[in-house]
Amino acid sequence: MKVLVTGGAGYIGSMLVGRLLREGYEVRVLDALLYGGESLLPVWSDPAFEFRGGDIRDADIVASAMQGVEAVVHLAAIVGDPACARAPELARAVNLHASLDLIDAAERSGVRRFIFASTCSNYGRMADPEGYVTEDSPLAPVSLYAETKVAVERALLGSGPTRALAATALRFATVFGVSARMRFDLTVNEFTLSMVRDRRLVVFGEQFWRPYVHVRDVAGAVLHVLRAPVASVGGEVFNVGSTTQNFQKRQLVDLIRGWAPDADVEYVARREDPRDYRVSFAKISERLGFATTATVRDGVAEVAALVSAGIVPAAPGTA
Numbered sequence: 001m002k003v004l005v006t007g008g009a010g011y012i013g014s015m016l017v018g019r020l021l022r023e024g025y026e027v028r029v030l031d032a033l034l035y036g037g038e039s040l041l042p043v044w045s046d047p048a049f050e051f052r053g054g055d056i057r058d059a060d061i062v063a064s065a066m067q068g069v070e071a072v073v074h075l076a077a078i079v080g081d082p083a084c085a086r087a088p089e090l091a092r093a094v095n096l097h098a099s100l101d102l103i104d105a106a107e108r109s110g111v112r113r114f115i116f117a118s119t120c121s122n123y124g125r126m127a128d129p130e131g132y133v134t135e136d137s138p139l140a141p142v143s144l145y146a147e148t149k150v151a152v153e154r155a156l157l158g159s160g161p162t163r164a165l166a167a168t169a170l171r172f173a174t175v176f177g178v179s180a181r182m183r184f185d186l187t188v189n190e191f192t193l194s195m196v197r198d199r200r201l202v203v204f205g206e207q208f209w210r211p212y213v214h215v216r217d218v219a220g221a222v223l224h225v226l227r228a229p230v231a232s233v234g235g236e237v238f239n240v241g242s243t244t245q246n247f248q249k250r251q252l253v254d255l256i257r258g259w260a261p262d263a264d265v266e267y268v269a270r271r272e273d274p275r276d277y278r279v280s281f282a283k284i285s286e287r288l289g290f291a292t293t294a295t296v297r298d299g300v301a302e303v304a305a306l307v308s309a310g311i312v313p314a315a316p317g318t319a
């Protein structure tokens, strides 16, 4: 099967592309290389790998990239609340309008499966502080980033079985762990970097809950959906993560202390955080038999070792 991965040079994409190639898929990446393309060096010479440099806002490039493709994994986006708030027009153009056009282009060119990278941020703040949100819980996006994701989900899944392609939205938990395009703006990675390298961290709103998932397990979940019968994934939403890996920020700090016992951590009180959610991942486990392989503790160990070894990022002043 030939798979088009948009955003394939990114944090999740570069992990996914390697995995797909190892599992025998042909992979075409379409990416504008906003963060460079070195993450693709390990797969560059693989005969089953193909790269198209370009922007998903360009209809001709998208139409050409769709040719001969059976499945699309759409990851390309302006990612996260801060990035979208800094460039709202760009975020709307890429995350919303270009994504909707991409879905139409996929349908026109006969793509059979379409997987959309969505986010658990869509839940905003949980109504019941003692409970867990599920795929059926109301969505309450509180940022432009989540608004664009919710809008694409609705367009993708709203027309239900009338769509010729089997569309699936995957709501990823906040991702952690090491990938070839490293991100240190994600909570677990960021906290680990600050505590292990800088011995200092400021935490806003220590009591708020979020779910976390390893980047390798995100790739595993995408693979599960690609392999599942169309009838079990078409028109469906799945949260991607593990119910056991919901943490309060303070719990993350306590965990990372094992690698940075002397780090100076300052807590800044926040009564309100519009994003406070504990998520159930029962559906993907029960329907698709998906299970994560790495805990947050595993990810902290991995990132702490990377940082301690000075591999990435370089310590200040050494670049």
Ligand SMILES: NC(=O)c1ccc[n+]([C@@H]2O[C@H](COP(=O)([O-])OP(=O)(O)OC[C@H]3O[C@@H](n4cnc5c(N)ncnc54)[C@H](O)[C@@H]3O)[C@@H](O)[C@H]2O)c1
Residues within 6 Å of the ligand: 006, 007, 008, 009, 010, 011, 012, 013, 030, 031, 032, 033, 034, 035, 054, 055, 056, 057, 074, 075, 076, 077, 078, 079, 080, 094, 117, 118, 119, 120, 171, 172, 173, 174, 175, 176, 181, 183, 186
């Ligand atoms: N990382 C997380 O914690 C997380 C959580 C939930 C959902 N997601 C979603 O997963 C997807 C991938 O996230 P990531 O963490 O790998 O982000 P990333 O920023 O590392 O990767 C995004 C990739 O998309 C490319 N891109 C951006 N705009 C483009 C455009 N206009 N045309 C072509 N390519 C473009 C970038 O060059 C980059 O390689 C995103 O859709 C994101 O919203 C990520």
